[in-house]
Amino acid sequence: MTYPTQEEINKVHTQLVEMRYENFIHQDLFSFQWWFLLSLFVLPWILWWLLVDKNRIKDIWLFGSLISILIITLDDLGIELNLWYYPYQVLNIIPRLNPIDISVLPVFHMLVYQYFTKWKSFIIANILTAFLYAYLAEPLFVKINIYVLTNWDYIYSVPIYIGKAVLIKFILEGVLLKSKGA
Structure with missing residues (x-):
């Protein structure tokens, strides 16, 4: 062989x-999908800037940066394992869906992190958003041909959406507690 x-x-x-x-x-x-993705790349950050608690911006930004790194890593893994792919891109040189990976998901995760500071409410909010992402956003993206599932099902996304947010909050709170105690 x-x-x-x-x-x-x-x-x-x-x-x-x-x-x-x-x-x-x-x-x-310049296709409909391209304009749609471009708007998804820009508009969430405008919304974030209008809503972000400027007094907690460093912690919220750190949470968003860490979750974005994890999202990008998981997306790259899914693409490489042929679990899904993206027929349309804002930039052709990057196979992942950057408007979602570094804009939509991190922005909404940061807003959940900002508004739901207690663990119980944070987990409940993430469960709700996970189901919205998996059963509303993902099917919409499939319908408009931005997201193609090859070896994946929507239900697989739910625990990942929840788990990544919980993991990053857990790590971040541990680091922040240590830095404030030092």
């Missing part, structure tokens, strides 16, 4: 980059 060489893999990768570029220029750019 022969295995692909790094040179062969790089050749296929180069072809893929060229194909993505052509697809972006002729299919994605």
Whole structure:
């Protein structure tokens, strides 16, 4: 049995980059989906700036940054494992859905973190938002061909939406408590 060489893999990768570029220029750019994704990239940050508690902005921003890193990592993993893919992009050079990964999800997670400071209310709010994301937003994105599930089901997303928010809050509160106690 022969295995692909790094040179062969790089050749296929180069072809893929060229194909993505052509697809972006002729299919994605200025389409309804492109404008929709561009608005999802910008509008949540405007909303966030209007609603964010400026007195807690450092903690909220840190929560959002950490959750965004986790979201990007999980999205890259899902794409690499062929669990889903995104036919439309704002930028063709990035296969993940950046308007969601670094705008919509982090912004709404930060707002939940800001408004639901107690653990019980935070978990309940995250359960509700997880179901909204999984059963309202994801199907909408599938319907308008922004999100394609290949080996994934909506129900799998629910514990991930909840778990990542709880994990980041747990880590952040531990770090903040230690830094305030030091």
